[in-house]
Amino acid sequence: MSYRLYVQPVAPFAALHGDSDHQRFDWALIDASGMFQATGQDEDRSRIEQTLTQNDLDHVRLIGLIPGDESLFCFAEIPAKQARYVRQALPFAVEEQLAQDIDSVHLALGQRSEQGFRVAAIDNKRMALWYTLFDDIAGADLEAIYPEASLLPIQDTRWCLCLDGDATFVSGSRGEWFRMNTANLPVFAYTLANPEEDEVAAEIPVALYGRAGDLEAQRSVIDGLGAQERLRLHREALEMSPLELLVHADHNDLCDPINLCQGEFEPQDQGASTWRAWRPVAIVAGLWFVLQLGVEAGLGYYHLTQARDLEQQAMSIYREAFPGDTRTHAGNVRRVLEGRLRVASQEGPRADFLSLLGQTGAEYERLGGGNVQFNAVNYSRQRGELVVELRADSYDRLSALRSAIGDRGFEARIGSVVNDSDGARARLTVSGGS
Template identity: 55%
Template sequence: MSYRLYVRPLPPFADPDQSPDAQLYNWVLHDASGDSQARGTGDTRSVIEQTLSQNNLDNVLLNGLIPGDEALFCLADIPAKQARFIQQALPYAVEEQIAQDIDSVHLALGGHGDNGYRVAAIDRARMSGWVDLFSGWDHSRLYAIYPDAALLPVTGGGWSICLDGDNAMLISDRGEWLSIQSRNLGMFGHTLAMPPAEDVVAEVPVTIYGTEVELEQQQSAISELRSAGRLTVRLETIELMPLELLAHAHHHHLSQPINLCQGNYGVKSGKSSPLLAWKPLIAVASVWFVIQLGVEIGLGYYHQQHADETREQAMAIYRTAFPDDARTHAGNVRRVIEGQLRTIGSGGPSADFVTLMKYTGDQYTRVPQNQSLTFNSINYSRSRGELVVDLRADSYDRMSALRSGLSKQGLEAQIGSVVNESSGARGRLTVSGG
């Protein structure tokens, strides 16, 4: 019988090499039928491993759940169908949606929908840290790593929301996930209630999951969602922790999460190789391969010399045209030029509403004393690709700090129409894809 272990680390996150027992987890163990066999909250890794040992379980499939804001949801419009060509085109298809060097980002490919392929993007250094955290566990092996919000059961034609303490996990019917603070649910709901100009006004179903205590504590935000206009809000009470809901939805295929363990971070199946009987023949073939490899290396070195000379000539021409560009090198000059050509050809912004809203909300949480910084209204123009936020703060410095944080993320952020009043300042923040 195949068992699945769902593990969700709790903040603060500890270094697995320095203090492996300091990290605490929520976890649940499912059998092959999807029934929960064991669970725990705030346990260490050793406690979980001991539970597996006491139940005589081995080779359990470990599914690690990381915070949803660790990975960015993207869409890739790639006409190719062969996996090799899709992987080659993937970095170019999502480069403009990511506010950092694409070479430092790990891309995981999901399923194909009406709007293209679903893609998860995560910083390579962060991905390596998560792989280290979930690897090497006794009686289990790493099978997959998912953004936690991506496992929420999808609500057709609308959004699903799961209350999780001070935070809330969200997912749309097309699979895009994000995490926000629970107190901002009302503001997010008013944004959902504003239909695009080209769409017919229709109701948007919203399902909210939470324990009875959390649903009671968030009555104010839920009431604000219900009064937002065209939203149809339905409450679903869960009896245990949100991880139970996520594991249940994953087992019953109520969601289509993207497994981040792909490419260089792919995991082995753990099964014995069917090629074991062919080991002697493989040894003979290996000798021939080494000889052939020596010949190929010699030819490769010869051609590499010519390739290096060609790249140096290309970079010399590029530096002549762009002498102030210190970030471009021979490895990415082609992609940089193609990106510049696409930007010139498109003539439009590269970030959609959810991306701009996510970065704005993230930078808002980083502003010191952000309680004095409030959003009066939010407007989004799809044609211009701009998010316009009316702000009020006790000082202009608060608004300037928010703008600076967005600029450091590679976005274009400007503050206009600033009015100084006796109680503070108000102005208008305009954010675009940069």
């Protein structure tokens, strides 16, 4: 559900002197239907933030209300209709109506009326103080800043007044507003009764709101106001606070205030506010990601270097075994070797006389040879077998020779074994295998 928080600083205005921590507020919290959920009077900022936290409310829209005499209302006669051109011409259109340098004034543009564009002007430095004051309230997103008097309900009356102790809020049907001391109302009554150039009404309706206590306390002032012949004064006692009246009027569109949060003071949206809350986490995550990316890149380069070294070693060994092969490279060496091995396994070991004799002799030399003697050698081309008559100091020698030849892919068998006092005699048969 959407919630709105209205916050109104109360005098003395410590925030204007750089002491925002001691600024006190009147405030009201309403839901989307306009029902008041919580209110407070003359409380500090921590109390407002505590209420939002206890009710687990996120992204509450905050409306700040500043004293009506902090900003000036004026009209700007600008023939342009496009907003960009209107804003460019705005300082020149209102410069003569302001009593200070236009460069030091913040201008907020309102709706266009018969008299021209409605404009609110406020000192830049003062606007910055108010903006910071409201924006620092945790748990709420600043949406607008209004002069409090501009939220008075203007309907069928020319003027609307609201008593708030010694102060009175005044708003007019043309959009003007101001704040004045209640004691000066009788003096100001002549201004209220003075008709405009194009006004022909015999009476000027004025609505006056106030709590029963304020109406009673200011009876003489109100009587003086009602003594003006042209003013038709309608008094209405409030059963709510003046702030609640302003909140009610704004929620029900009974007023048309000018939002001072424009230009350089335009508040961030909720997405930006969320980003601001999560920005430290995002920074840490970003740093971690960059660090992790650096580590992964370093490891990738290291493994790439190692892979290239292994490829070079593999190709060096391959070149030694097959010096005549110039077409094989690191990308296909595995496939070439698998093909060679597959062909070799299908053909089997060579079974001619020289191959069998050479392999048998090589293993004989590798085993030492001294303890094994060749007595006779026979070869059968038809059977593809080499038969060797052997003598050794033990059968284990003969068995070792047979195993070594078998490990080379040949078939080796020992038969006709005779053991005597000098050792063992046997017949070794070697063939090409299956």
